[in-house]
Amino acid sequence: MAWAQSPKIHGLLLDITGVLYNSGEGGGAAIAGSVDAVSSLRTADIPVRFCTNETQVTCRKLVEKLRRLGFDDIEENEVFSPVPAVVTELKRRRLRPHLLVHSAALPDFDGLDTSDPNAVVVGDAAEYFTYDRLNEAFLVLMKSPDVVLFSLGMGRYYCETDGLKMDNGAFTRALEYASGKTAEIIGKPAKSYFLSAVNRLGVSAESVVMIGDDVVSDVGGAQQAGLRGVLVRSGKYRPTDEHHPDVKPSGIVDDLAQAVDIILRGQ
Amino acid sequence: MAWAQSPKIHGLLLDITGVLYNSGEGGGAAIAGSVDAVSSLRTADIPVRFCTNETQVTCRKLVEKLRRLGFDDIEENEVFSPVPAVVTELKRRRLRPHLLVHSAALPDFDGLDTSDPNAVVVGDAAEYFTYDRLNEAFLVLMKSPDVVLFSLGMGRYYCETDGLKMDNGAFTRALEYASGKTAEIIGKPAKSYFLSAVNRLGVSAESVVMIGDDVVSDVGGAQQAGLRGVLVRSGKYRPTDEHHPDVKPSGIVDDLAQAVDIILRGQ
Numbered sequence: 050m051a052w053a054q055s056p057k058i059h060g061l062l063l064d065i066t067g068v069l070y071n072s073g074e075g076g077g078a079a080i081a082g083s084v085d086a087v088s089s090l091r092t093a094d095i096p097v098r099f100c101t102n103e104t105q106v107t108c109r110k111l112v113e114k115l116r117r118l119g120f121d122d123i124e125e126n127e128v129f130s131p132v133p134a135v136v137t138e139l140k141r142r143r144l145r146p147h148l149l150v151h152s153a154a155l156p157d158f159d160g161l162d163t164s165d166p167n168a169v170v171v172g173d174a175a176e177y178f179t180y181d182r183l184n185e186a187f188l189v190l191m192k193s194p195d196v197v198l199f200s201l202g203m204g205r206y207y208c209e210t211d212g213l214k215m216d217n218g219a220f221t222r223a224l225e226y227a228s229g230k231t232a233e234i235i236g237k238p239a240k241s242y243f244l245s246a247v248n249r250l251g252v253s254a255e256s257v258v259m260i261g262d263d264v265v266s267d268v269g270g271a272q273q274a275g276l277r278g279v280l281v282r283s284g285k286y287r288p289t290d291e292h293h294p295d296v297k298p299s300g301i302v303d304d305l306a307q308a309v310d311i312i313l314r315g316q
Numbered sequence: 317m318a319w320a321q322s323p324k325i326h327g328l329l330l331d332i333t334g335v336l337y338n339s340g341e342g343g344g345a346a347i348a349g350s351v352d353a354v355s356s357l358r359t360a361d362i363p364v365r366f367c368t369n370e371t372q373v374t375c376r377k378l379v380e381k382l383r384r385l386g387f388d389d390i391e392e393n394e395v396f397s398p399v400p401a402v403v404t405e406l407k408r409r410r411l412r413p414h415l416l417v418h419s420a421a422l423p424d425f426d427g428l429d430t431s432d433p434n435a436v437v438v439g440d441a442a443e444y445f446t447y448d449r450l451n452e453a454f455l456v457l458m459k460s461p462d463v464v465l466f467s468l469g470m471g472r473y474y475c476e477t478d479g480l481k482m483d484n485g486a487f488t489r490a491l492e493y494a495s496g497k498t499a500e501i502i503g504k505p506a507k508s509y510f511l512s513a514v515n516r517l518g519v520s521a522e523s524v525v526m527i528g529d530d531v532v533s534d535v536g537g538a539q540q541a542g543l544r545g546v547l548v549r550s551g552k553y554r555p556t557d558e559h560h561p562d563v564k565p566s567g568i569v570d571d572l573a574q575a576v577d578i579i580l581r582g583q
Contacts, residue, residue: 177447214451216494
């Protein structure tokens with residue numbers, strides 16, 4: 050596989066949902082072979098970061114869930130999620146957010162001033178994307194041209210154990226259209242987001258491979274930032290993704306286990 | 317006012333919500349002067365059609381509401397709404413719709429086969445735009461590339477007596493983004509829709525003025541179809557609408573009463 054051979058791979062970014070596990074009722078289920086694949090990367094001493102747009106829970110809860118599913122050596126500081134990034138940005142610009150996020154994710158926003166909001170943050174609120182909550186966020190956006198809209202990633206949809214669900218990118222598009230504003234994207238597929246993750250790995254972008262199940266957000270986003278992007282046929286993958294009009298994956302594999310096999314044979 | 321003088325006006329299209337009345341709890345309220353303005357047009361023998369994207373109720377209920385508000389000579393066949401147009405289109409193409417519409421609008425779709433749907437129709441479902449209902453519509457769209465998405469207009473928002481509400485255009489954008497499909501728009505601002513309404517008036521497009529409170533959907537849409545588009549400062553109007561980047565209204569007036577005054581003086 051050409052994608053695994055040159056330039057030599059010095060680091061990996063792994064999407065979490067749809068690559069390590071499928072989400073759903075009861076916490077979801079690990080994808081066959083993924084636990085062993087991560088262990089093999091550790092053994093081979095290839096540095097890994099977990100790069101997710103998951104914003105339905107706090108980072109800590111996400112790591113606890115991954116450990117319960119068998120990924121028992123994952124540390125919180127290896128997980129790269131948009132929430133800490135947007136909190137830093139809000140503080141830097143002294144913005145007071147209205148949070149359209151899942152209630153389980155709220156603790157990661159503790160300590161921010163949310164009075165008289167002049168920004169809206171859209172995470173994966175899932176069942177909290179009610180008509181009333183969307184209208185509340187819309188009214189904040191309409192207060193003034195200066196109110197800023199942030200979207201934590203721009204996912205189209207994801208796969209839960211009971212089927213596909215619309216992701217927050219769709220609801221961001223709804224708010225953009227109604228308000229006439231354009232969201233600032235924090236998370237995949239923003240180029241700056243991939244480059245921050247690469248920076249944490251301490252290697253060059255061209256030596257890093259991103260592995261994900263979202264052809265646009267994971268694969269296309271990584272490629273835009275100078276990484277290789279490999280698509281897995283697990284998670285929300287659909288056969289039409291292999292013929293995407295804009296994104297041509299660097300490689301396509303059945304799952305993380307197969308990707309890691311190929312990588313380790315190429316080292 | 318140049319817009320009212322040449323070419324001579326031979327017909328009017330009037331938006332309903334925000335021009336005749338403001339919607340809201342208890343059926344809403346007529347806008348001051350609008351009842352008399354419509355009467356004056358009748359007296360002056362200027363043909364009028366009422367051109368709405370209102371899809372929260374059946375056409376019959378809408379006319380009953382307008383009569384209760386004082387517009388007592390409005391007939392159902394003078395109201396031009398997207399629902400009959402989409403029903404005709406669904407029948408012509410033998411499509412079976414999944415209806416993401418307000419429950420009060422359902423009777424207008426009676427008699428259509430909705431089993432094993434191969435189309436989705438998005439109306440102004442308002443509080444029926446729940447997370448679960450949006451996901452149901454999304455799953456129908458994802459069944460096959462052949463499933464068609466129809467949107468009854470592409471309104472951004474409208475004004476109720478208790479404030480602004482997101483309109484169905486926003487939810488259509490959410491479904492478009494999640495599914496990767498592009499909606500076929502039935503209603504304002506589709507050019508074909510304005511031309512059908514002009515055809516009903518039996519006059520030429522350049523002799524018709526559309527009066528509405530939506531700078532894009534009413535004013536811009538009418539202009540694209542060769543009509544004049546006049547913006548009222550009632551309903552959901554906001555001062556920024558007068559400096560829209562793409563749409564320059566043919567005229568701007570305080571309300572329907574003022575528009576009709578100007579028109580009748582110019583006749």
